[in-house]
Amino acid sequence: MTDLSHLKADFPVLSNGVHFLDSGASSQKPISVLEAMDDFARTSYANVHRGAYKLSVAATDAYEAARERVASFIGASDSGEVIFTRGATTALNMVAFGWGLEHLGPGDRILTTEIEHHANLVPWQMVAKRTGATLDHVPMTDDFRLDLGAYDEKLGPDVRVVAVTGMSNVLGVMPPIRSISDRAHEIGARVVVDAAQLVPHSPVAVATLGADFVAFSSHKMLGPTGIGVLWGRMEALEEMEPFEGGGEMISDVTLQDATWAAIPHRFEAGTPPIIEAVGLHAAIDYLDSIGMEKVLEHDRELTGIALDRLGDVPGLNIQGPTTLEDRGGVISMTLDGVHAHDLATILDEEGVAVRSGHHCAKPLMRRLGVAATARASFYVYNTEEDVDALVGGLRRAGDLFGVGG
Ligand code: PLP
Secondary structure, three states: OOOOHHHHHHOHHHHHOOEEOEOOOOOOOOHHHHHHHHHHHHHOOOOOOOOOOHHHHHHHHHHHHHHHHHHHHOOOOOHHHEEEEOOHHHHHHHHHHHHHHHHOOOOOEEEEEOOOOHHHOHHHHHHHHHHOOEEEEEOEOOOOOEOHHHHHHHOOOOEEEEEEEOOOOOOOEOOOHHHHHHHHHHOOOEEEEEOOOOOOOOOOOHHHHOOOEEEEEHHHOOOOOOOEEEEEOHHHHOOOOOOOOOOOOEEEEOOOOEEEOOOOHHHOOOOOOHHHHHHHHHHHHHHHHHOHHHHHHHHHHHHHHHHHHHOOOOOEEEOOOOOOOOEOOEEEEEEOOEOHHHHHHHHHHOOEEOEEEOOOOHHHHHHHOOOOEEEEEOOOOOOHHHHHHHHHHHHHHHHHOOOOO
16 A cells, blocks of 8 residues: 555645545645745745846746646646646637637537536537537446447547547546547547546656647646646647737737737736746645655555445445546445435535535536536545545445435
8 A cells, every 4th residue: 555644744724634535626735835835925926927127037937947847747848838727627718719719610520528527518519609510429338438439430530629538527537548549630630638637646748648738727736726737739739829818928919910929928818827836836846756656556546445445335326437447536426315415514524525516527417317426536645544434424324314224
């Protein structure tokens, strides 16, 4: 067992003893991230890419150092391929609107999947309506995987873009992005990966992932809210128009027209999330000090223990694979006859924080035949005791509602 229990002390929020199992929604922040942001704000803060004075130069250096750090973390060869956004949602909208409005039209097909978070579905619906392109989706198999046979059948010359999750925030499954990308590229489609759950929990090297665009959020990987990343292959970024206009993204402006700054600045209109970039940098340093292989292994070990122990809870249904193959540390559950919100409320009384609801994946909820699930998600600071608290809480909820009794 990978013992990371010593890390818990680095996370101030966890000192109150809560069994925090909602990192899939947003993770806690270690002291090093809080201190890096505080220190930067106290000593080096100014707007970036604007001032000639020393403080602004220092702030610009810190902001650009964060870009370099993200690039090295995801194995991007060129830090210019890293665009800072407000989060994964903004990054995905940037591709849908910036790339989609330019390259899609009647007769084109957008291929997404039944297991997507709304963030990689709704922007494509909006763009489909505006461009006249049609939407299609890859279904889920009965064993909670993407149906890759159906994917192959659906791929055709009219498919211009494939939008797929790197890891489902409901099922925990990690679709095989490399082979999905290779097949899409054979027919000339672009591939957009929603990596909001993947990048925080697994080593990712964009070159081997094979996609054209990869989106993720800082707040799910120990960093602050308000900043995320769109990585794009340079040739794909060059096909994209800016999604927002304003300061800092231009080369020249007349009263009638404007030309764009170089990539990545062209896609970062207005004042960017500067303190947040410093926080994300510190979060990546923290994750790297553990090692992403170890982060993945630790999540998997806890997931394995949890799946094993949850299997004995009467009336409990796991909405996702019960084996560890190609799966991360997210477990969605329903308890017979008990609403997910009631379940989460009872667990909360036991000191266990889980998410309940549709998890911004309503089409997937429909496919699963449930209105909502309770979801436990693990991260570096979780321990076997957190799993035991979850299992104990679920048993008590079952007793309370007379499930299986
Ligand atoms: N995609 C997935 C799979 C997610 O889990 C989330 C957040 O829950 C998002 C996208 C959206 O991320 P954000 O709210 O940080 O933009």
